[in-house]
Amino acid sequence: MSLQIDQHSRKLARRYIQVATGLLIPLYVLIAVALYGIFIYAPTEREMGDVQRIFYFHMGTAWNAFLTFFGVFVAGIAYLVTRKAWWDSLAAACAEIGMVFTSIVMITGSIWAKPIWNTWWAWGDPRLMTTMVLWLIYAAYFLLRSSFPEGDKKYKYCAVFGIIGFLDVPLVWMSIRWWRTIHPVVITGDGAELASEMIHVLIISLIATTVLCITLVALRMAMRLNASVVDEIVQKFERRGVTRS
């Protein structure tokens, strides 16, 4: 017996995997260069010492955490306008990777903060707290996702929540900022307060983590498509009386 399965989804999934594998070699090179830069090329920070080297990784993931959150917002609007399921799967992939990156930001931040601020966690710091709220919004987003069966309704609601969550972030930032901040402001209006080698390494790190982020999003999208294809095959078998053992 032959099974008619969604060839379009399979092709699309293969395309994403091609994108991801195409990015792998540049990604490895970038990561290698970034690691070299972080541990060998960049000078040791005068006051903080070696622990400052976590900053390059911290900034890279933080930037991507916000970028993916923006992705959820844009994909949400695009879904509401076009009603194409592709946008929802992009939003979901962005949220998943964003959640991982946000967790990394908080963990690396804590590792840095313990020796420097003498505390793992500082309530009242705008960046820290905004990141935590971002994490909470991502978590709520996944709880919402898992509460609905697949379909237009779920995609719409998740899009609405993603849009509201994104619009909320500047307000969270402002409200926490009006408490006192102890976070070091590295990049000010006058330019970065960093040695030029440090800036080079920072730029490489940002590019490397961004490529990593894009690769992971593409892989997640391929996985989602393949999962839907597998679901379809299972359903077809079940309809013919074959059950999962």
Place this chain on the structure above:
Amino acid sequence: MNQAILTWILAEKDLKVECRSPQAFLTTIFFAVLILVVFNFAFDPGSQATREATPGILWVALLFPGIIQLNRSFQSEMEEGTLYGLTLSPIDRGLLYMGKLLANWAFLVVVDLLVLVVFIIFYNFSFSVQMLWVALIIVLASVGFTAVGTIFAAMLCSMRTREVLLPILLFPIIIPIILAAVNGTQEVLILGETEFLKRWLQLLISFDVIFVATGFLLFDYVVAD
């Protein structure tokens, strides 16, 4: 003008239902007062530290009735199919939202102000002009709270797990409101200043404007079909 009248008609329907069966209203107030009492047992009522924490206590006590009200707000409409009927009527979906928002907000403000009176008595504050500032914070904070809450409540109204999901979705989003309300109240009640109060009121107003507009635009997607 026509739209304002339509909004009012939609809100009036909900408020009439509330007035005819005040049970929910009384239960909600009772719950808030109970929280105030429990806090009195949880913290030493005579100490200075508790005194300084009173704005926080007030706002925790006001937060939970809000959640109860939002969870209820689409319940009767689901049971009798009112929401379905309303979506069939030739009204802009945004107005449905505004009507619901107005009703939820009015209900919440009345509850909150009564709770504030009980709070003033229990925690030994005086009925001064300063309290008008707190009342203003309540009025503004309730707008933003119900603006976001009404959208989420509409999304979740057909879910079995809505009681748990609603606060999970709502609390991270309303963190700016909680911060502004607690700090604004602290300015008035504890520090006796109004210097930074303006800032917190501005934050509340910007939150209100952003999310009422967002709700108005997005509600169509939430109730359609």
